[in-house]
Amino acid sequence: MKNKLVAKIFRDIAEILEIKGENHFRIRAYERASQNIESLPDDIEAFVKEDKLKDISGIGKDLEEKIKEIVSTGKLEYLEKLKKDIPEGLIEILNVPGIGPKTAKLLYEKLDIQDVVMLERMAHAGKIRDLEGMGEKTEENILAGIELFKKTRERLDLKIATEVAEGFVAQLEKLKDVKRINPAGSLRRMKDTVRDIDILISSNNPQKIMDAFTTLADVKDVIAKGPAKSSIRTKDNIQVDARVVGESSYGASLMYFTGSKEHNIKLRQLAIKHGLKLNEYGIFKAERRIAGKTEEEMYKALGLSYIEPELREDRGEFEASLKGALPDLVKIEDIKGDLHMHSTWSDGGNSMEEMVIKSMELGYEYIAITDHSQGLKIAGGLNTHELELKRKEIDELNKKYRDIKILFGSEVDIDSDGNLDYPDSLLRGMDIVIGAIHTGFKQPSSFITKRIIKACQNKYVNIIAHPTGRLWGSRDAYDMDFKEVFKAALDTNTAFEINSFPERLDLNDINSRMAKEAGVKIVINTDSHLAEHLNMMKFGVAVARRAWLEKNDILNTAIFSKLKLKNLG
DNA sequence: GCCGTTTTCGGCCCGACTGTTTTCAGTCG
Ligand SMILES: Nc1nc2c(ncn2[C@H]2C[C@H](O)[C@@H](COP(=O)(O)OP(=O)(O)OP(=O)(O)O)O2)c(=O)[nH]1
Ligand SMILES: [Mg+2]
Ligand SMILES: [Mg+2]
Ligand SMILES: [Zn+2]
Numbered sequence: 001m002k003n004k005l006v007a008k009i010f011r012d013i014a015e016i017l018e019i020k021g022e023n024h025f026r027i028r029a030y031e032r033a034s035q036n037i038e039s040l041p042d043d044i045e046a047f048v049k050e051d052k053l054k055d056i057s058g059i060g061k062d063l064e065e066k067i068k069e070i071v072s073t074g075k076l077e078y079l080e081k082l083k084k085d086i087p088e089g090l091i092e093i094l095n096v097p098g099i100g101p102k103t104a105k106l107l108y109e110k111l112d113i114q115d116v117v118m119l120e121r122m123a124h125a126g127k128i129r130d131l132e133g134m135g136e137k138t139e140e141n142i143l144a145g146i147e148l149f150k151k152t153r154e155r156l157d158l159k160i161a162t163e164v165a166e167g168f169v170a171q172l173e174k175l176k177d178v179k180r181i182n183p184a185g186s187l188r189r190m191k192d193t194v195r196d197i198d199i200l201i202s203s204n205n206p207q208k209i210m211d212a213f214t215t216l217a218d219v220k221d222v223i224a225k226g227p228a229k230s231s232i233r234t235k236d237n238i239q240v241d242a243r244v245v246g247e248s249s250y251g252a253s254l255m256y257f258t259g260s261k262e263h264n265i266k267l268r269q270l271a272i273k274h275g276l277k278l279n280e281y282g283i284f285k286a287e288r289r290i291a292g293k294t295e296e297e298m299y300k301a302l303g304l305s306y307i308e309p310e311l312r313e314d315r316g317e318f319e320a321s322l323k324g325a326l327p328d329l330v331k332i333e334d335i336k337g338d339l340h341m342h343s344t345w346s347d348g349g350n351s352m353e354e355m356v357i358k359s360m361e362l363g364y365e366y367i368a369i370t371d372h373s374q375g376l377k378i379a380g381g382l383n384t385h386e387l388e389l390k391r392k393e394i395d396e397l398n399k400k401y402r403d404i405k406i407l408f409g410s411e412v413d414i415d416s417d418g419n420l421d422y423p424d425s426l427l428r429g430m431d432i433v434i435g436a437i438h439t440g441f442k443q444p445s446s447f448i449t450k451r452i453i454k455a456c457q458n459k460y461v462n463i464i465a466h467p468t469g470r471l472w473g474s475r476d477a478y479d480m481d482f483k484e485v486f487k488a489a490l491d492t493n494t495a496f497e498i499n500s501f502p503e504r505l506d507l508n509d510i511n512s513r514m515a516k517e518a519g520v521k522i523v524i525n526t527d528s529h530l531a532e533h534l535n536m537m538k539f540g541v542a543v544a545r546r547a548w549l550e551k552n553d554i555l556n557t558a559i560f561s562k563l564k565l566k567n568l569g
Numbered sequence: 570g571c572c573g574t575t576t577t578c579g580g581c582c583c584g585a586c587t588g589t590t591t592t593c594a595g596t597c598g
Contacts, residue, residue: 029570
């Protein structure tokens with residue numbers, strides 16, 4: 001799939017144009033096109049073939065031609081040409097906090113600064129303060145910015161972000177001047193990775209709140225501090241933004257601070273169309289505020305039904321809201337069982353019984369204990385004899401715990417040729433079989449595609465687990481032909497997993513939405529290796545929600561007797 | 570560069586904080 005390539009090329013163009021001082025709206029056009037193509041739940045090549053590129057919002061005559069060129073040649077002449085105008089290192093300078101396109105351009109033109117190393121040298125030498133509009137303070141800030149730039153962390157996974165946010169909320173809500181407090185931003189939208197923690201507070205005493213916020217024990221630097229908005233950096237180099245507003249603006253501010261930016265812009269454009277003004281304080285008709293206290297009334301004032309935070313990405317939610325066609329999103333309470341977990345039989349840290357007990361606490365009706373297969377020796381894969389013993393133990397547990405159905409399964413390795421690690425004779429005896437790739441990640445897309453299709457075609461494979469292999473921070477998702485793969489899944493009635501492990505969240509939101517559109521059923525699992533991991537189901541559910549999935553799209557929302565796995569029983 | 574139930578040209582979201590400026594531009598959210 002070339003979606004990511006097209007998106008990357010447009011993003012690169014936008015960055016170069018920024019430094020060149022191009023028209024801001026032209027730059028936005030490239031950024032918008034890049035994002036819209038990246039989040040497309042479809043292969044961009046299909047749009048080329050069907051001559052439908054212009055149906056994609058933000059794609060007009062010019063970008064249509066550029067996309068065609070990229071899809072057919074794998075690159076874009078226009079970008080190659082632009083790259084010759086601007087030294088590569090200059091783009092990196094934009095990542096130094098406090099330095100934007102204007103400053104980068106000035107530094108390049110006046111001091112021939114071409115990368116961060118040169119920038120640091122010039123700042124140390126005191127050369128920057130002499131430029132127009134710059135001073136000593138600016139120079140200091142640039143040096144501090146470079147230090148931060150060097151320590152820039154990767155985006156946080158959802159679990160870490162949730163914990164950091166909870167820590168700040170717990171400390172801040174103790175202040176008696178805090179009335180309401182909510183995490184916002186990408187965390188509230190439950191995006192799979194989060195850059196910073198955004199927290200909204202309502203209070204009548206903003207000054208006091210900000211004094212407290214910027215002096216909390218975890219705070220290392222104060223990036224900015226005002227009565228309405230402050231930013232700090234923690235000792236772990238995580239940025240936390242806080243906004244404080246009055247009660248009457250809380251809904252408007254929550255809407256603003258939840259975003260996404262693209263969603264906000266659409267909202268504001270819609271307001272303009274209605275002759276209104278929308279900002280983080282409310283919706284205004286002339287000077288009069290007509291909404292602001294709750295998000296619901298904000299949406300209503302624009303003629304929209306309430307849009308769940310997970311959908312606020314400008315991925316069609318406005319059109320759906322206006323038509324009354326928003327999905328009834330799946331909820332954590334809808335989940336009736338967890339079909340992928342490990343025990344001490346392989347590389348899990350808790351016994352099967354401990355996993356069962358925790359699952360019952362969560363109210364599950366069924367679980368599948370799916371330890372690794374024989375070939376995965378480092379992960380303690382089970383041989384034939386061990387499988388027999390494990391089966392017996394599961395039978396015993398099923399007798400002992402009548403309130404939950406325990407399925408005997410395995411996460412069977414799909415080898416580099418697409419063959420399964422157990423013969424059919426063994427798979428036949430299992431209640432549930434999960435196929436998963438653990439090696440050969442670097443194979444070309446066509447090979448991976450064939451492997452997964454072959455696994456789907458095995459009549460005992462019920463689910464493909466962590467289908468794209470991504471591990472946040474260490475391994476990118478491998479590419480495959482999703483159209484082909486999902487077609488095979490549909491034909492063979494094989495479900496695809498949303499793996500709830502925070503580093504995985506695989507399928508992701510976009511791929512899950514693609515799966516739904518292809519008619520493929522989804523299973524949300526935790527892949528727990530410890531009993532406490534069973535709690536991570538909420539992260540997988542968040543991915544499903546961001547993918548617009550409803551209860552009926554998810555197999556493990558069904559009670560056991562209705563569980564529609566192929567060949568079950 | 571895109572887009573159009575008032576437009577095919579002239580708009581394109583809106584505001585807080587900072588440093589440098591003597592009234593605002595740049596950056597960021
Ligand atoms: N209207 C408007 N709102 C913005 C803009 N930039 C950011 N916001 C709002 C929406 C964002 O969700 C919210 C928080 O900004 P962040 O930069 O932290 O982005 P967000 O949390 O969405 O993603 P992140 O994971 O932090 O990169 O502020 C903007 O340019 N205009
Ligand atoms: Mg954020
Ligand atoms: Mg932020
Ligand atoms: Zn597993």
